Amino acid sequence: METKPVKVSVALDREAWIRTAIAALAEHGADALRVEVLAKRCGVTKGSFYWHFKNKRDLIEAVLDTWKRGRIDDIRKQTRAEPGGELAAIYHTIEVYAAVRNRKGIMIELAVRDLARRDAAAQATVEEVDAIRLDCSKQLFIGCGLDEREATARSLLLYAYVFGQSLMRYDRYARDVTSLRRWIAEHIAH
Amino acid sequence: METKPVKVSVALDREAWIRTAIAALAEHGADALRVEVLAKRCGVTKGSFYWHFKNKRDLIEAVLDTWKRGRIDDIRKQTRAEPGGELAAIYHTIEVYAAVRNRKGIMIELAVRDLARRDAAAQATVEEVDAIRLDCSKQLFIGCGLDEREATARSLLLYAYVFGQSLMRYDRYARDVTSLRRWIAEHIAH
DNA sequence: CGCATTCCGTACCGAAGCGTATGGAGTCCG
DNA sequence: CGGACTCCATACGCTTCGGTACGGAATGCG
Numbered sequence: 360m361e362t363k364p365v366k367v368s369v370a371l372d373r374e375a376w377i378r379t380a381i382a383a384l385a386e387h388g389a390d391a392l393r394v395e396v397l398a399k400r401c402g403v404t405k406g407s408f409y410w411h412f413k414n415k416r417d418l419i420e421a422v423l424d425t426w427k428r429g430r431i432d433d434i435r436k437q438t439r440a441e442p443g444g445e446l447a448a449i450y451h452t453i454e455v456y457a458a459v460r461n462r463k464g465i466m467i468e469l470a471v472r473d474l475a476r477r478d479a480a481a482q483a484t485v486e487e488v489d490a491i492r493l494d495c496s497k498q499l500f501i502g503c504g505l506d507e508r509e510a511t512a513r514s515l516l517l518y519a520y521v522f523g524q525s526l527m528r529y530d531r532y533a534r535d536v537t538s539l540r541r542w543i544a545e546h547i548a549h
Numbered sequence: 550m551e552t553k554p555v556k557v558s559v560a561l562d563r564e565a566w567i568r569t570a571i572a573a574l575a576e577h578g579a580d581a582l583r584v585e586v587l588a589k590r591c592g593v594t595k596g597s598f599y600w601h602f603k604n605k606r607d608l609i610e611a612v613l614d615t616w617k618r619g620r621i622d623d624i625r626k627q628t629r630a631e632p633g634g635e636l637a638a639i640y641h642t643i644e645v646y647a648a649v650r651n652r653k654g655i656m657i658e659l660a661v662r663d664l665a666r667r668d669a670a671a672q673a674t675v676e677e678v679d680a681i682r683l684d685c686s687k688q689l690f691i692g693c694g695l696d697e698r699e700a701t702a703r704s705l706l707l708y709a710y711v712f713g714q715s716l717m718r719y720d721r722y723a724r725d726v727t728s729l730r731r732w733i734a735e736h737i738a739h
Numbered sequence: 740c741g742c743a744t745t746c747c748g749t750a751c752c753g754a755a756g757c758g759t760a761t762g763g764a765g766t767c768c769g
Numbered sequence: 770c771g772g773a774c775t776c777c778a779t780a781c782g783c784t785t786c787g788g789t790a791c792g793g794a795a796t797g798c799g
Binding site: 387388389390466469472473476477482485486489490493508509511512513515516518519520521522523524525526527528529531532533538539542543546547 | 577578579580656659662663666667672675676679680683698699701702703705706708709710711712713714716717718719721722723728729732733736737
């Protein structure tokens with residue numbers, strides 16, 4: 360019982376490392392997960408790191424787990440649409456990933472997907488999150504009255520579009536990017 | 550004049566390094582561009598590398614340049630559609646990036662885009678290629694009779710979809726992935 | 740007070756990375 | 770034959786990274 364405050368403190372510091380790691384992931388990509396670099400960022404040294412984590416792999420898996428839980432929570436929130444609000448939820452999902460705002464979240468998303476190309480655990484994490492995302496989005500489309508096949512397809516198109524769009528820079532491609540995005544969002548939604 | 554055969558040979562070896570680098574890029578991602586690793590792959594040592602290249606940066610820019618020229622050539626070919634064949638060219642473009650086949654090309658594409666997030670030169674290269682791709686694709690849609698706004702939007706949607714789709718694993722998402730992809734391709738094309 | 744636990748700093752090791760210097764084998768050419 | 774040039778191997782220095790070992794300050798607790 361008396362170990363409770365201690366463990367809380369430990370958990371906090373471990374969480375601080377994970378938060379710093381995710382921030383580094385957002386700013387410098389997947390290869391920014393270097394122990395001494397993160398230590399400097401935390402204002403401590405490696406000694407602290409190897410107290411809280413078994414090794415680098417331990418941190419990576421903790422980061423993946425934290426990221427996964429955060430994504431799943433977000434998905435649940437966005438999908439918890441009252442009947443009749445499905446279309447609005449769909450538009451909201453598209454807009455959340457529309458570059459400008461939420462840039463940090465997008466950068467993390469891309470960094471994790473980059474990790475997934477060389478790391479089986481990251482690959483599994485991404486697949487799990489994507490499966491939930493696709494399914495929840497599909498339910499929204501079904502709630503709009505679409506049949507199974509169309510809902511499935513539109514859901515995949517939605518996420519493939521938002522991720523692919525975050526890989527590109529099309530500022531100069533069109534005069535009115537906002538109008539462009541709106542057309543696409545409408546074309547995906549219905 | 551007599552230096553001609555020599556220079557050809559030199560160019561060939563330099564090209565061999567670049568080809569090896571691009572192959573490593575496809576297999577192990579952006580951080581696979583390491584001098585000694587590539588040297589082992591080429592069956593030589595660093596001594597050869599630093600004869601053909603000033604430094605690692607020199608190789609990266611050569612790789613980017615080679616990739617850029619290859620992409621632009623491909624785009625020109627795919628877009629050189631005879632009048633009336635625009636729609637077929639659009640479908641072909643989508644199918645080329647549909648994961649299964651051409652996996653190597655997709656992996657290179659993702660690796661270069663990963664580089665672009667931390668490297669200004671790579672960023673510029675990607676932007677240049679994307680600009681041409683989007684423009685050529687837009688012309689195809691215009692050739693199908695669409696107005697400027699819709700052609701612009703569908704073109705962006707097309708490329709964002711194919712890139713984003715290559716970031717995901719949706720094998721288990723639907724029973725008939727082929728049917729899924731066909732629905733989406735038709736929805737993007739018209 | 741004194742001991743144990745928590746948390747972190749320091750020092751060190753081996754591996755791997757980039758880049759340089761230098762020599763040497765082969766080739767071309769007068 | 771002999772020099773010059775091409776291409777690469779070897780050896781080295783420097784830095785960074787992951788990981789371990791150990792010590793020490795701080796804190797809590799009997």
